[in-house]
Amino acid sequence: MAIRTNKAFINTCFLWFTFMLSAFPILTFGLRSIVIVLWAVIGVLSINFERKKKYVSYLIISILPFIYLSFTLLYSQNSTAGIKRLIQMLPFLIFPLVFYLNKDKFNKEQINKTLWCFSISVILLVFYQIVCSLFRLDYLLADLTNEEIVRNRLSNQDLLNQDVISSMKTKRFRNYLIELTDTHFTYQGMWVIFSVFFLFKEGIRFLKKKRYLGFLLIIISIILVVWLFFISSRMPILTMFIALFCTVFVFKKIKFKLKILLLGLSILVLISSYFTFTTFKARVDEIVNIKFDLPSETKDTYNYDSINVRHGIYVCAAHLVKDNFWFGVGVGDSQDALNSCYNEKIGAKIYTWQDYNTHNQYLYFALATGIFGLFFYLILLYLQHKEALKYKNELYLYFIIVVALISLTENILSRSDGVMFFAFFSGLFLFNSKNRIK
Numbered sequence: 014m015a016i017r018t019n020k021a022f023i024n025t026c027f028l029w030f031t032f033m034l035s036a037f038p039i040l041t042f043g044l045r046s047i048v049i050v051l052w053a054v055i056g057v058l059s060i061n062f063e064r065k066k067k068y069v070s071y072l073i074i075s076i077l078p079f080i081y082l083s084f085t086l087l088y089s090q091n092s093t094a095g096i097k098r099l100i101q102m103l104p105f106l107i108f109p110l111v112f113y114l115n116k117d118k119f120n121k122e123q124i125n126k127t128l129w130c131f132s133i134s135v136i137l138l139v140f141y142q143i144v145c146s147l148f149r150l151d152y153l154l155a156d157l158t159n160e161e162i163v164r165n166r167l168s169n170q171d172l173l174n175q176d177v178i179s180s181m182k183t184k185r186f187r188n189y190l191i192e193l194t195d196t197h198f199t200y201q202g203m204w205v206i207f208s209v210f211f212l213f214k215e216g217i218r219f220l221k222k223k224r225y226l227g228f229l230l231i232i233i234s235i236i237l238v239v240w241l242f243f244i245s246s247r248m249p250i251l252t253m254f255i256a257l258f259c260t261v262f263v264f265k266k267i268k269f270k271l272k273i274l275l276l277g278l279s280i281l282v283l284i285s286s287y288f289t290f291t292t293f294k295a296r297v298d299e300i301v302n303i304k305f306d307l308p309s310e311t312k313d314t315y316n317y318d319s320i321n322v323r324h325g326i327y328v329c330a331a332h333l334v335k336d337n338f339w340f341g342v343g344v345g346d347s348q349d350a351l352n353s354c355y356n357e358k359i360g361a362k363i364y365t366w367q368d369y370n371t372h373n374q375y376l377y378f379a380l381a382t383g384i385f386g387l388f389f390y391l392i393l394l395y396l397q398h399k400e401a402l403k404y405k406n407e408l409y410l411y412f413i414i415v416v417a418l419i420s421l422t423e424n425i426l427s428r429s430d431g432v433m434f435f436a437f438f439s440g441l442f443l444f445n446s447k448n449r450i451k
Contacts, residue, residue: 020059020061023055023058023059024059024118026055026059027052027055027056027059027115027118028118028119028123030048030051030052030055031052031119031123031127032126032127032130033048033052033130034048034049034052034437035127035128035130035131035134035437036130036131036133036134037131037134037433037434037437038131038134038135038138038196038201038204038430039134039137039138042195042429045429045433049104049107052111053107053111056111056114056115057111057114059115059118060114060115067116068113068116068443068444071113071396071443071444072109072110072113072444074389074392074393074396075109075113075393075396075439075440075443076105076106076109076110077389077392077393078105078378078386078389078390078393079099079102079105079106080106081382081385081386081389082099082102082344082378082381082382082386083099083344085340085341085343085344085345085381085382085386086099086343086344086345087343088340088343089342089343089344089345089346090343090345090346090349091345091346091349092345093345094345094346094348094349095343095344095345095346096345098344098345098427099344101427101428101429101432102426102427102432104429104432104433104436104437105426105432105435105436107436108436108437108439108440109436109439109440109443109444111440112440112441112443112444112445113440113444115444116444116445117444117445118445119441119445124441124445127441128211128408131204131207131208132208132211132212135204135205135208135237136208136233136237138194138196138201138204139205139236139237139240141194142190142193142194142240143240145193146186146189146190149189152189153182153185153186153189154182157178157181157182161181161185179291179294179295180295180298180299182291183245183291183292183295183296186244186292187244187245187292190244196430197428197430198244198245198246198249199246199248199249199419199422199423200423200425200428200430200431200434201244201246201430202241202244202246202248202249202250203249203252203415203419203425203431203434204430204434205237205238205240205241205249206241206249206250206252206253206256206415207411207412207415207434207438208237209234209237209238209253210256210257210260210408210411211408212230212231212233212234212237213230213231213234214407214408215227215230216228216229216230216231216234217231238253241253242286242289242290242292242293243290243292243293244292245290245292245293245295245296245297247296247297247300248418248419248421248422248423249419250283250293251418252414252415252418252419253415254279254283255414255418256411256414256415256418257411258275258276258279259410259414260407260410260411260414261275263402263410264405264407264410296319299318299319299320300320306321306324307321307324307325307328307359307361308321308322308324308325308359308361308363308364317361317363322363322364322369323372323422325355325359325361325364326351326369326370326371326372327371327372327373327376328358328359329351329354329355329358329359330351330371330373330376330380331376332354332358333350333351333354333380334376334379334380337380337383338379338383338384339383339384339385340382340383340385341378341379341380341381341382341383341386342380342381343381344381344382347370347371347377347380347381348368348370350380351368351369351370351371351380352364352368355369370424370427371424372422372423372424373420373421373422373423373424374390374420374421374423374424374425374426375387375390375391375420375421377424377426377427378390393439394413394416394417394420396443397409397413397416397439397442397443398410398413398414398417400442400443401413401442406442409442412438412439412442413439416435416439419431
């Protein structure tokens with residue numbers, strides 16, 4: 014009896030630590046590490062060894078990209094950098110393993126609670142930024158300072174047109190929020206669009222039961238989307254619409270005319286947002302005015318923006334992948350190889366200010382591990398997609414489409430914010446097949 018009581022207590026602790034871990038958007042990096050360790054230890058203690066373990070192949074596919082990435086340490090010259098990178102990506106190994114060992118412990122209600130904890134943490138993160146921004150409007154809306162003008166080589170008054178000023182104030186706003194939260198906007202945007210999908214579905218469900226909490230959830234969802242345009246996170250905004258259409262069109266029988274109407278409304282929202290949010294307009298203008306030039310500079314001006322910097326990144330990454338097609342350069346040497354290419358092929362000073370990774374998860378695996386590591390990552394995404402379709406899980410399919418699309422512009426597994434999001438929810442969904450919510 015005492016053994017059963019202790020086991021039940023450990024299982025309860027494991028669930029509560031899972032709920033706590035799902036609130037990682039508002040946990041500091043240090044606290045995340047502590048919670049992960051405790052969660053993993055309790056997860057091992059709560060294993061029921063009498064149960065027959067299934068889906069071993071799913072576990073192997075889930076951790077194989079990480080294992081193969083670790084293997085490339087054998088031919089990486091910079092093993093220190095490689096080990097550091099692997100430590101940052103440890104949730105990619107730990108989460109699927111612990112979820113597999115505790116599979117089917119989460120019923121629909123517990124999975125729902127986990128999603129609520131995550132969504133509430135995202136709401137708190139966003140509202141915290143809104144409140145702080147409102148208290149700093151005097152700084153955020155102030156005229157450009159001499160320091161900002163000199164730092165960006167805009168001393169020539171002819172260069173200070175309204176578009177340039179809007180762009181500079183957008184950078185000021187975004188830098189303020191990054192310092193406030195220590196979170197990159199792409200990852201925050203990824204969290205927001207996942208939460209919006211969940212909250213909106215919950216809002217509709219509550220309204221069908223004539224529970225007016227549903228109105229509040231829909232209003233909060235709208236606020237989160239508006240915030241997404243304020244922080245002008247381009248890829249998450251685009252991903253939100255694409256993933257939504259893909260998910261709804263796959264699982265819902267919608268007439269062709271309604272599909273066209275929804276598409277037209279989405280385009281209308283994007284166009285109106287362009288003229289409404291100056292931050293979003295400034296970011297879109299970077300794309301509209303794209304010339305595909307590589308970053309450069311003169312004595313008086315910089316020719317740097319997020320678009321041409323990425324162009325230089327992709328030029329170098331593609332060159333290195335071509336030269337190291339089969340096995341890559343190794344996890345420890347990928348950044349060194351990129352930095353050397355930036356210096357030799359481009360020579361722009363901006364690439365010396367910080368390390369710029371491939372900004373594409375597929376390119377990262379191709380560069381670090383070659384074609385085999387890239388193949389393993391694609392197989393993992395395919396498995397997740399297949400399982401979402403098999404169990405007709407809208408939220409799961411939306412999640413994996415979001416990850417697949419964001420992987421086109423970010424190394425989501427190279428930062429704690431990204432690897433936590435992917436590894437946690439993919440493990441939660443994949444190894445609880447009988448209890449997934451729809």
